[in-house]
Amino acid sequence: MNRTENFDLKKYLRERAALVNEALESLLPPSYCKTGNLDEVMRYSIFPGGKRFRPILTLACAEALGADPLKAMPAACAFEMVHCFSLVHDDLPCMDNDDMRRGKPTVHKAYGEDTALLAGDALVIEAFAAAAKTRVEDRPEAVALLVKELAEASGCLGMVGGQILDMEAQHHGTDKEGLLKVHKGKTGALIRGAARAGAIVAGASEEELAAITEYSEILGLVFQITDDILDYQDDPDPVSFPALFGLEESKRIAAEKTERALQLLEPFGERAVPLAALAEYLLVRTV
Amino acid sequence: MNRTENFDLKKYLRERAALVNEALESLLPPSYCKTGNLDEVMRYSIFPGGKRFRPILTLACAEALGADPLKAMPAACAFEMVHCFSLVHDDLPCMDNDDMRRGKPTVHKAYGEDTALLAGDALVIEAFAAAAKTRVEDRPEAVALLVKELAEASGCLGMVGGQILDMEAQHHGTDKEGLLKVHKGKTGALIRGAARAGAIVAGASEEELAAITEYSEILGLVFQITDDILDYQDDPDPVSFPALFGLEESKRIAAEKTERALQLLEPFGERAVPLAALAEYLLVRTV
Numbered sequence: 001m002n003r004t005e006n007f008d009l010k011k012y013l014r015e016r017a018a019l020v021n022e023a024l025e026s027l028l029p030p031s032y033c034k035t036g037n038l039d040e041v042m043r044y045s046i047f048p049g050g051k052r053f054r055p056i057l058t059l060a061c062a063e064a065l066g067a068d069p070l071k072a073m074p075a076a077c078a079f080e081m082v083h084c085f086s087l088v089h090d091d092l093p094c095m096d097n098d099d100m101r102r103g104k105p106t107v108h109k110a111y112g113e114d115t116a117l118l119a120g121d122a123l124v125i126e127a128f129a130a131a132a133k134t135r136v137e138d139r140p141e142a143v144a145l146l147v148k149e150l151a152e153a154s155g156c157l158g159m160v161g162g163q164i165l166d167m168e169a170q171h172h173g174t175d176k177e178g179l180l181k182v183h184k185g186k187t188g189a190l191i192r193g194a195a196r197a198g199a200i201v202a203g204a205s206e207e208e209l210a211a212i213t214e215y216s217e218i219l220g221l222v223f224q225i226t227d228d229i230l231d232y233q234d235d236p237d238p239v240s241f242p243a244l245f246g247l248e249e250s251k252r253i254a255a256e257k258t259e260r261a262l263q264l265l266e267p268f269g270e271r272a273v274p275l276a277a278l279a280e281y282l283l284v285r286t287v
Numbered sequence: 288m289n290r291t292e293n294f295d296l297k298k299y300l301r302e303r304a305a306l307v308n309e310a311l312e313s314l315l316p317p318s319y320c321k322t323g324n325l326d327e328v329m330r331y332s333i334f335p336g337g338k339r340f341r342p343i344l345t346l347a348c349a350e351a352l353g354a355d356p357l358k359a360m361p362a363a364c365a366f367e368m369v370h371c372f373s374l375v376h377d378d379l380p381c382m383d384n385d386d387m388r389r390g391k392p393t394v395h396k397a398y399g400e401d402t403a404l405l406a407g408d409a410l411v412i413e414a415f416a417a418a419a420k421t422r423v424e425d426r427p428e429a430v431a432l433l434v435k436e437l438a439e440a441s442g443c444l445g446m447v448g449g450q451i452l453d454m455e456a457q458h459h460g461t462d463k464e465g466l467l468k469v470h471k472g473k474t475g476a477l478i479r480g481a482a483r484a485g486a487i488v489a490g491a492s493e494e495e496l497a498a499i500t501e502y503s504e505i506l507g508l509v510f511q512i513t514d515d516i517l518d519y520q521d522d523p524d525p526v527s528f529p530a531l532f533g534l535e536e537s538k539r540i541a542a543e544k545t546e547r548a549l550q551l552l553e554p555f556g557e558r559a560v561p562l563a564a565l566a567e568y569l570l571v572r573t574v
Contacts, residue, residue, distance in 0.1 A: 035448035035472070036455050042443065089408060094380075094400035113381035114454060117404075118447050121376060121411065125442030128415040132434035140428040147419035147434050155412030156329065160405050161322035167401060168323050185322070 003270070004277040012274055016059060017052040020080065023073045024049075027130050033122075041111050041119040042126070045084045050102060054079040054194040057219070057278070061198030061212050064265070064272040072201040074133040075146050079194040081127035082154045086190075088120035090163070124154070136201055145200050153193025162186030169239045179244050187227075188220035195219070211264045215275065218261040222282045225254045230286070258283045290557070291564040299561055303346060304339040307367065310360045311336075314417050320409075328398050328406040329413070332371045337389060341366040341481040344506070344565070348485030348499050351552070351559040359488040361420040362433050366481040368414035369441045373477075375407035377450070411441070423488055432487050440480025449473030456526045466531050474514075475507030482506070498551045502562065505548040509569045512541045517573070545570045 024046055032039050055076035059069035091098040091106040092113060099109050108116035131150050136142035152158055162185020168174075169182055195216030199209050228240035229250060236243060241250040261279045265272040311333055319326050342363035346356035378385040378393040380400060385393050395403035418437050423429035439445055449472020455461075456469055482503030486496050515527035516537060523530060528537040548566045552559040 033443035033448055035443055036451040038443045038448060038451050085408075089404060092381075092404065094404055115451070117376060117379065117381055118450055121372075121407075122443040122447045124408065124411060125438050125447065128434055129438035129442065132431045132438065140431065143434070144419045144427065144430040147415055147430070151412050151416035151419065155416065156320035156322055156325045156409040160409045160412065161320055161325060163405055164323040164325050164402070167405075 004273055004280055007273050007277045009274070009277040009281055012277070013051065013056060016056045019059075019070075019073070020052040020055045020076065021047070021049070023077050024080065027074070027077055027133075028126065037111065037115070038119060038122060041107060041115055042123055044110065045088050045107050045119060045123065046081070048102075049080070049084070052080060053223075054083055054190055057191065057216070057275075058194045058198040058201075060274045060278065061195045061216075062202045063198075064212075064268045064275050065199055065202035065204050065208055066271060067198075067202035069198075071136065072134070072198045074130045075150075075197040075201060076194070078127040078131035078146075078150055079153070079190060079197065081123050081130060082150065082159070083190060085120045085123035085127065086154075086159060086163075088116055088123065092116060127154075131197075134201060136203070139203060142200055142203075146197055149193050149197050149200060153189045153196075158185055158189030158193065159187075160185075162189060166239065174239055174244075176244050179239060179241065182239060183221070183224045184217075187224050188217060191220035191223065192216045208268075211267070215261050215264045215279070218257045218264075219279060219282060222254045222258055222261075222279070225250050226282060226285055254283055291560055291567055294560050294564045296561070296564040296568055299564070300338065300343060303343045306346075306357075306360070307339040307342045307363060308334070308336065310364050311367065314361070314364055314420075315413065324398065324402070325406060325409060328394060328402055329410055331397065332375050332394050332406060332410065333368070335389075336367070336371070339367060340510075341370055341477055344478065344503070344562075345481045345485040345488075347561045347565065348482045348503075349489045350485075351499070351555045351562050352486055352489035352491050352495055353558060354485075354489035356485075358423065359421070359485050361417045362437075362484040362488060363481070365414040365418035365433075365437055366440070366477060366484065368410050368417060369437065369446070370477060372407045372410035372414065373441075373446060373450075375403055375410065379403060414441075418484075421488060423490070426490065429487055429490075433484055436480050436484050436487060440476045445472055445476030445480065446474075447472075449476060453526065461526055461531075463531050466526060466528065469526060470508070470511045471504075474511050475504060478507035478510065479503045495555075498554070502548050502551045502566070505544045505551075506566055506569060509541045509545055509548075509566070512537050513569060513572055541570055 028042055030039055058072050058076035062072035063069040088107045090096050091101055092108055098106050131146045132143055134143060134146055162182055165182045166186050169178055195212050199212040225241045229242055232242040258279050262276055265276050315329055317326055345359050345363035345366060349359035350356040375394045377383050378388055379395055386396050418433050419430055421430060421433055449469055452469045453473050456465055482499050486499040512528045516529055519529040545566050549563055552563050
C-alpha cells in the first residue's frame, strides 16, 4: 500500500505549481520574442494559470520512477503550454465563443480574434521548442520520443482529434462508446502524454511505462467523470458521463477505476505516494 | 562558378516535388487518425499543394553538403506542413478571410471555420511529429536541433511573429526597416529554417551552416521581392518592396543579393548546382 494518509497533497501541489510557474517564466520571459504584443498575449494565456495539473503529473511520474523530477521540467512545461494553447483556441468565436476564462476576459476578448489565433499558434509551437530543451544524459534519442509523445497526445491522434469528435457529438448526439472516445482524446490524451513524458525522462522499462500509461488513462477518465458530475447540476451536458451512464454508475466506475490505479502504483513504493494521493484526490474533489 | 547553364531546374523541381508528395502521402495517409473528417481535411490542405519549394530546399541543402537528400525527407515535409498550416489559418475569416486558395475553396469555406481551425492546429502538430521521425545515424541529438529549428522558424521568433508584425504594418503603415522585419519573419524564417534543417541533417560544420544560412536568407528576400513585384501591378500593397523601395531599387537589390548567394555556394562545387539554379530562377521568375 502507498501511504497517502500522512502525505500533504495540497502543500505538494502548491510547491510543484510554484516550480512549474518559475520554469514557464524562464521559458517565456516578458521579452522572449519582442515582437509586437506577442510576448504579452502568450503570457496572458499562461499566467497566472490554473492548477498546473499536467506538468505536475509529468514531474511526479519521473519521480515515481526514481529520476530527478526537475530533469523532466521542460517536457512538463510543454504539456502545460499545449493545454493553454487549446484553451485559447477553444474560446474563439468559431468554437465555444467564451468571453471569460479563469476570471478574466478570454484572449480574443482582450486582444482580438486574429491575435488570439496567432498567439495560440505561437504557444503550441513553443511547446515543442520546450520539449526539445529536455536534456537526458546518455540518451539523446529520448528527445525524439518526447516530441513524438507530445505530438500524439496533442494532435489529430489525441486532443485535437477528441475536439473534432466532441463537435460531432454535440451536433449529432452520441452513445457511451462515443463519449469514452471523445474524452479519451479531448482530456485523456494530454494527461496520458504528460505522465508518459515523465516516465520517458526517467528511462522507464517497458513494464514501468505500461503501468504509468494505464494509471494515467484512469486518472484522465476519473478527472473527466468528476468534472462532468460537478458541472452536471449547473449545466447538464448531453455529452457527459452522468447524462449517458447515470450519476450512480458514473461514481461507481470512478471509484472502481481509482482502486485499480492505486494497485498499479504499488510496485513503485513510497516514491509513488504523490501519484496515489493525486488519484485519491481526483475521485473525491469538489472543485 | 557553379555551372547552371546545363542544369534542367524544371525537371529537378518536378522530380523532387513528386518525391515530397510521396513522403507526405506516407506521413499523412487517408486513414492516419481515422477521427471524424480530420484526415480528409488535413489532406485537403496539403494535396495537391503548390511547388513544394521549402521541402525541396531542405533536400537540396542536405545534398549540397554531401548527404543523401532522402535522409532529410521527414524534416523537409515538416516545413511543408507548417507552410500549409499557416495558409489554412491565414485564410480564416478573422485573418485574410479568403474564399479560394490554389483554385479551390479554402478549408473553412469547404469544411467550416471550427474544423479549419482544428485541422490547422493538427497540421502544425504533425509537422513536429514528422521532424522527430528524422533519423540521423550516430547523431540522435540532431533531432533536438531540428525541432528547435522548426520551432524557431515557425513560431513567435519566426513566421508567426512576422504575421503579427504584418498585421500591425497593415493597420498603421511601416517603413523600409519595418518591411524587412515583416518579411524576415513572415516568409524568410521558414525558408531559412528549411535550408538549415537540410544542413543539420548533413552534419554541417559551423562554416557550412553559416553559408547555407546566409544563402537562404537571400533566397527568402529575393523570393519576397519578386513576389511583391509580380503582385504590385494587380494589387498595390503599401507593405511591399516596390511601394517602399521603388520598383528599380527593388530589382537592383534582388540582383545584387543573388550575386552574393551564388558566391556563397562556390565552395560546395557541383553538388550545389541545384541551389544556384534555384537562386537564379527566383530572380527572373514571372509566375
